[in-house]
Amino acid sequence: MxxxxxxxxxxxxxYADTTHEEYGxxxxxxxxxxxxxxxxxxxxxYQVSEQSIWYACEQGIEFHQIKTFFEQFGKLSPPKPLLDxxxxxxYRFGLVEIIQDNSGQFCLRSKEKGLxxxxxxxxxxxxxxxxxxxxxxxxxSERGWIKAQFMAFDYPVRDQGGYEEGTPLPIETLPxxxxxxxxxxxxxxxxxxxxxxxxxxxxxxxxxxxxxxxGLALMAELKQEVLILTPNDTSLRQxxxxxxxxxxxxxxxxxxxxxxxxxLAPVTIATYQMLTHRNAKTKKFSHLPTxxxxxxxxxIYDEVHLLPAPLFRFAASLQSVxxxxxxxxxxxxxxxxxxxxxxxxxxxxEIGIQSLERHGWLAHPVCKEIKVPFDxxxxxxxxxxxxxxxxRIASENPKKLDVVEELLKKHKREKILIIGQYIDQLEQVAKxxxxxxxxxxxxxxxxxxxxxxxxxxxxxxxILSRVANLALDLPDAQxxxxxxxxxxxxxxxxxxxxxxxxxxxxxSVHFYSLVTPFTKEQERAMNxxxxxxxQGYEYESEEWSS
DNA sequence: TAGACAGGAA
DNA sequence: TGAAATCCTGTCTA
Numbered sequence: 001m002x003x004x005x006x007x008x009x010x011x012x013x014x015y016a017d018t019t020h021e022e023y024g025x026x027x028x029x030x031x032x033x034x035x036x037x038x039x040x041x042x043x044x045x046y047q048v049s050e051q052s053i054w055y056a057c058e059q060g061i062e063f064h065q066i067k068t069f070f071e072q073f074g075k076l077s078p079p080k081p082l083l084d085x086x087x088x089x090x091y092r093f094g095l096v097e098i099i100q101d102n103s104g105q106f107c108l109r110s111k112e113k114g115l116x117x118x119x120x121x122x123x124x125x126x127x128x129x130x131x132x133x134x135x136x137x138x139x140x141s142e143r144g145w146i147k148a149q150f151m152a153f154d155y156p157v158r159d160q161g162g163y164e165e166g167t168p169l170p171i172e173t174l175p176x177x178x179x180x181x182x183x184x185x186x187x188x189x190x191x192x193x194x195x196x197x198x199x200x201x202x203x204x205x206x207x208x209x210x211x212x213x214x215g216l217a218l219m220a221e222l223k224q225e226v227l228i229l230t231p232n233d234t235s236l237r238q239x240x241x242x243x244x245x246x247x248x249x250x251x252x253x254x255x256x257x258x259x260x261x262x263x264l265a266p267v268t269i270a271t272y273q274m275l276t277h278r279n280a281k282t283k284k285f286s287h288l289p290t291x292x293x294x295x296x297x298x299x300i301y302d303e304v305h306l307l308p309a310p311l312f313r314f315a316a317s318l319q320s321v322x323x324x325x326x327x328x329x330x331x332x333x334x335x336x337x338x339x340x341x342x343x344x345x346x347x348x349x350e351i352g353i354q355s356l357e358r359h360g361w362l363a364h365p366v367c368k369e370i371k372v373p374f375d376x377x378x379x380x381x382x383x384x385x386x387x388x389x390x391x392r393i394a395s396e397n398p399k400k401l402d403v404v405e406e407l408l409k410k411h412k413r414e415k416i417l418i419i420g421q422y423i424d425q426l427e428q429v430a431k432x433x434x435x436x437x438x439x440x441x442x443x444x445x446x447x448x449x450x451x452x453x454x455x456x457x458x459x460x461x462x463i464l465s466r467v468a469n470l471a472l473d474l475p476d477a478q479x480x481x482x483x484x485x486x487x488x489x490x491x492x493x494x495x496x497x498x499x500x501x502x503x504x505x506x507x508s509v510h511f512y513s514l515v516t517p518f519t520k521e522q523e524r525a526m527n528x529x530x531x532x533x534x535q536g537y538e539y540e541s542e543e544w545s546s
Numbered sequence: 547t548a549g550a551c552a553g554g555a556a
Numbered sequence: 557t558g559a560a561a562t563c564c565t566g567t568c569t570a
Contacts, residue, residue: 232562259564260548273555273563280554280565308556388557421559440561466560487557
C-alpha cells in the first residue's frame with residue numbers, strides 16, 4: 001500500500017509522486033480524468049472537476065475503470081465521498097438528451113423524472129412520450145439556451161438533434177495541400193458521427209501545428225457556406241490567404257466582415273469584436289442579425305478560448321449549425337469553459353507538443369527558468385512597497401538586463417526575441433542593447449519592415465511587448481527571452497513558446513524565463529510553467545550570479 | 547473613396 | 557490584483 005504513487009484526497013485533489021517508478025504509467029490516465037493544478041518539486045497536484053470527468057465520459061472511460069485505477073495506484077483506498085461524487089458526475093453525463101423524432105420535432109428527454117421541470121421552472125412544455133423518464137417537445141431555437149440552463153446546474157446535455165444543412169458551396173482543397181496524419185485525425189474526430197452529435201466540438205492543436213489547415217479540410221468535407229470568426233485582423237487575413245493558396249475557392253466568394261469592409265459572402269471571415277459590438281444608444285447588437293440571416297453549414301471559432309462572453313448568445317442561437325472551436329491551449333482555465341462545452345461542444349481532438357516533436361513537425365523546446373535576485377537596494381524597495389506594486393517591481397528587476405546581456409552573447413548567432421510586459425522595461429532594454437522595439441504603438445508598416453528584416457536575418461534580435469502574444473505574422477526565432485509576463489496565464493506561455501516552436505530547421509529552441517526569486521512574480525511564474533509541464537516537459541531552474 | 551486619428555469598450 | 561493592445565465607430569481631410 002505504501003509504495004504507490006498517488007495520494008487521492010476527498011477534496012478532489014490528487015497528489016502524484018513524480019519520482020515513483022509507476023508515474024509514467026499513471027500520468028496519461030490522470031490527464032484524461034483530472035486537471036494539472038500545481039507542480040511543487042517532486043509532486044504533481046491534479047484536481048478532478050465536473051468537466052474533467054465529462055471529458056472522460058466522452059472518451060468512453062467508465063466509472064468502474066477509474067475506481068479500479070484509484071484502488072490500484074492509490075496509497076490508501078480512495079475516499080468514499082469522492083467516489084460517490086464522481087459516480088454522480090458519470091450518471092449526469094448522458095442523463096439529459098436532445099433528440100429529433102421521426103416527424104422532425106425536437107425532444108428534450110431526461111432519464112430522471114422531475115429534472116426538466118426543476119431546471120426549466122416557469123416554462124410550460126408539451127409532454128412527449130419516452131420509454132424511460134420524461135420528455136418534452138422543445139423548439140429548435142431553444143436548444144442552446146436550454147443546454148446553457150442545464151449546464152448552470154452541472155447537467156451536460158447530450159445534443160443528438162443533428163444539424164440543418166447550409167447552402168451548398170463547391171470547395172476542394174488543392175492537391176498540394178497534404179494533410180498530416182494528426183490533421184486528418186482531427187477532421188475525422190469531428191465529423192465521425194455526422195448525423196448526431198459528432199459535427200461540433202473543440203480541436204486542440206499546438207501553435208504552428210496548422211489549425212487553419214484543419215479548418216480548410218473541414219470546409220472541403222462539408223462543402224457548405226462557412227462563417228469563420230477570428231480574434232483579430234491579422235488572423236482574418238491569414239485565413240483569407242490560406243483559403244486562396246490551398247483551396248479551389250474564388251476570391252469573389254470570400255468576404256471580409258470587419259471595421260473597414262462589410263461583405264457577406266459564401267465564405268465570410270469576421271472578427272469576434274464585430275459581432276459583439278453594440279449600438280451605444282439602443283444597446284442592441286449592431287451586426288448579429290446580419291449573420292443570422294444566412295444559412296451557414298459550418299461556423300469556425302478560431303482561438304475559441306478567446307470567445308467573448310456576449311457572443312455566447314450568438315453561439316446559442318446557432319445550435320443547428322455544425323461548429324468547431326480551434327485552440328492551442330486547454331480551455332479549462334477559463335471560467336467560461338462550461339459555456340464552451342455546452343454551446344460549441346466537448347473536446348474532440350487534442351495532440352500535444354511532444355508527439356508532434358517526435359515526428360519532427362515541431363522543434364524541441366529547452367525551457368529554463370533563471371532566478372535573478374534583487375540587489376540589496378531593490379530588495380528593500382520591494383519589501384517596503386505596497387502589495388499592489390510588488391508584482392511590477394519584481395518583474396522590472398533591473399538585474400534582469402545583465403542576464404539578457406549574457407544570453408545575447410551566448411546565442412549571438414541565433415535569432416532572438418525578447419518579450420516583456422512593461423513598456424518602460426522594454427525601452428530600457430532597447431536603449432542598452434540598441435535593438436528595435438515593437439509595441440502596440442508601432443505603426444503597422446514599421447512592424448512589417450522590422451519583421452521582414454528579422455526574417456532575412458538583417459536584424460538578429462527583436463524586442464516585443466504583448467503584441468507578440470497573438471501576432472501571427474511574427475517570424476520564426478530560435479531563442480526567446482521572457483523578461484516579464486502577466487498574472488500567470490498558461491495561455492500566454494503557450495503562445496510565446498509556440499511562437500518559437502514553429503517548424504524550423506533548428507533541432508531545438510531555447511526559452512528563458514527571467515524571474516525574481518522569493519517574490520510575487522515567482523508564484524505567478526510557477527503557474528505559467530504548468531503549461532509546459534502539462535505538455536510533458538520540465539523547466540530547468542538556474543540561479544544567476546554575477 | 548480612402549486613410550488617419552481620436553475616443554470608447556471590454 | 558493591473559498594464560497594454562486591439563478593434564470598433566465616427567469624424568475630418570484630401
